[in-house]
Amino acid sequence: MVRNVLAAALAAAALFGAALGQTCAAGQLCPADAPCCGLYGDCGVGAFCLGGCDIRYSHEIESCVTAPTCKSGTYKLNSLNDVQTIDRYLGDASKINWQSQGKPVVYEDSLLLTMAQGTVGTLLSSTFYVWYGKICAKMTTSQGKGVVTAFIMMSDVQDEIDFEFVGINIAQGQSNYYSQGVTVYTNVENLTVPNGGNTVEKVHEYCIDWQQDDLTWSIDGDDLRTVKRSDTWNATSKRFDYPQTPSRIMLSLWPAGLPSNEKGTVDWAGGEIDWNSKYMQNGYYYAMVKEVTVDCGDIPQGIVKKGNKAYKYTNRAGTNNTVEVTDELVILGSLYADGENPAVGASTAASSLMPTKSVALVPGGNPGGGGGNKVESTAIPAASSGGGGGGGSSQTAGGNPAASQTSSGDNSFSQGGGSTGTGSSVEPSLRKVGGSVFAVVIALLGLLVL
Numbered sequence: 001m002v003r004n005v006l007a008a009a010l011a012a013a014a015l016f017g018a019a020l021g022q023t024c025a026a027g028q029l030c031p032a033d034a035p036c037c038g039l040y041g042d043c044g045v046g047a048f049c050l051g052g053c054d055i056r057y058s059h060e061i062e063s064c065v066t067a068p069t070c071k072s073g074t075y076k077l078n079s080l081n082d083v084q085t086i087d088r089y090l091g092d093a094s095k096i097n098w099q100s101q102g103k104p105v106v107y108e109d110s111l112l113l114t115m116a117q118g119t120v121g122t123l124l125s126s127t128f129y130v131w132y133g134k135i136c137a138k139m140t141t142s143q144g145k146g147v148v149t150a151f152i153m154m155s156d157v158q159d160e161i162d163f164e165f166v167g168i169n170i171a172q173g174q175s176n177y178y179s180q181g182v183t184v185y186t187n188v189e190n191l192t193v194p195n196g197g198n199t200v201e202k203v204h205e206y207c208i209d210w211q212q213d214d215l216t217w218s219i220d221g222d223d224l225r226t227v228k229r230s231d232t233w234n235a236t237s238k239r240f241d242y243p244q245t246p247s248r249i250m251l252s253l254w255p256a257g258l259p260s261n262e263k264g265t266v267d268w269a270g271g272e273i274d275w276n277s278k279y280m281q282n283g284y285y286y287a288m289v290k291e292v293t294v295d296c297g298d299i300p301q302g303i304v305k306k307g308n309k310a311y312k313y314t315n316r317a318g319t320n321n322t323v324e325v326t327d328e329l330v331i332l333g334s335l336y337a338d339g340e341n342p343a344v345g346a347s348t349a350a351s352s353l354m355p356t357k358s359v360a361l362v363p364g365g366n367p368g369g370g371g372g373n374k375v376e377s378t379a380i381p382a383a384s385s386g387g388g389g390g391g392g393s394s395q396t397a398g399g400n401p402a403a404s405q406t407s408s409g410d411n412s413f414s415q416g417g418g419s420t421g422t423g424s425s426v427e428p429s430l431r432k433v434g435g436s437v438f439a440v441v442i443a444l445l446g447l448l449v450l
């Protein structure tokens with residue numbers, strides 16, 4: 001169902017008028033000047049070429065940056081120190097484990113994924129990839145019609161393993177899986193949450209145990225569903241419709257119940273969202289994520305292993321046997337770079353290399369023709385006031401730059417003036433890019449909160 005996030009995001013982008021609009025799909029590769037096919041089926045550079053870059057439809061396989069390998073560990077989501085907004089992350093997964101879109105908010109020892117009216121919610125994605133292993137999340141969900149909380153694994157060729165929580169059912173989660181983005185909704189199965197249910201008020205531990213031969217969903221240690229690879233043979237496509245490629249961990253809260261979404265999606269989610277709901281607080285819906293643990297599986301036998309830093313596709317087929325492990329890790333010089341030209345924008349001479357036409361830098365929102373200036377003029381005052389204010393509340397807006405740089409429409413958050421500091425920090429990588437580009441990047445972020 002992640003596809004629908006993009007429907008919402010694109011709907012938001014469309015409000016800015018003509019989007020840059022180059023789309024990618026089977027038989028339609030991205031062009032050389034926007035070579036990377038992003039998660040939502042449109043083309044760009046920069047963040048498009050990092051997580052979610054689909055080698056099947058990008059200009060070249062090499063347009064997409066290789067995928068940082070799995071890192072076992074316990075990831076406490078209790079601050080924004082390990083979270084970078086998508087416009088600042090340039091590919092160095094050794095420095096930062098999570099990338100964000102939308103507005104994560106620090107709350108006690110957790111992060112809230114927030115969704116205020118007019119936004120498409122919040123998405124946290126791991127910067128590293130998992131290629132088989134056990135992945136668990138301790139979290140609560142949101143509640144209410146049309147509001148969907150998700151904990152999923154998603155590969156760049158859109159293999160997907162889901163836990164999704166529809167806000168009208170707080171006693172069950174939905175398990176699902178897809179292969180290469182083919183939506184077979186009959187794969188879905190409801191899982192009843194043990195220990196008295198209630199996904200909203202109680203923290204439960206949701207686990208995805210993803211191995212080469214089987215896939216098990218469990219909650220609080222109870223195994224609730226297993227899918228065997230051997231049962232997923234598709235005689236038409238002559239392959240196993242089984243998730244089999246390196247995947248990022250994603251935690252999100254998204255508005256399935258927007259009137260602009262397909263009716264089927266709205267109905268699935270229990271109806272249109274009520275933006276005056278008692279389930280909102282501080283002006284937003286929220287889900288709480290506390291901790292993610294990752295136990296990386298062994299590299300499958302038979303895989304070509306030339307190193308251990310990155311997974312790399314060797315063929316557009318995007319199946320398990322077309323991935324090898326290498327030491328080729330690419331860090332982009334700027335958001336104007338791509339896998340074929342990774343150094344663009346890395347030096348102070350960057351401005352001479354800047355494209356003269358507009359190009360999308362962050363999937364999920366394109367600057368519309370002429371729309372950029374308008375956004376810029378509201379974003380800049382917001383940015384310069386970002387970091388101000390006292391912040392006495394127990395909820396803080398944290399250092400999320402997106403939080404402090406969004407348009408003034410955001411002021412309804414009670415913690416809006418409570419940014420506790422790091423909000424004004426600019427990552428060195430972005431600083432290199434210079435002021436005018438920074439404004440463009442902010443303009444893109446503006447779309448996310450439109």
Ligand SMILES: *[C@@H]1O[C@H](CO)[C@@H](O)[C@H](O)[C@H]1NC(C)=O
Binds near residue numbers: 168
């Ligand atoms: C699963 O739960 C949803 C509500 O979240 C409900 O509409 C659906 O009928 C349930 N499916 C089954 C097979 O029980």
Ligand SMILES: *[C@@H]1O[C@H](CO)[C@@H](O)[C@H](O)[C@H]1NC(C)=O
Binds near residue numbers: 234236237241
């Ligand atoms: C088999 O694969 C084809 C092509 O990807 C797809 O259209 C079809 O829905 C799949 N069949 C099943 C039963 O999943």
Ligand SMILES: *[C@@H]1O[C@H](CO)[C@@H](O)[C@H](O)[C@H]1NC(C)=O
Binds near residue numbers: 240320321
């Ligand atoms: C890929 O998966 C197939 C089953 O679909 C398996 O037989 C094969 O060993 C796997 N290849 C690699 C290289 O992992």
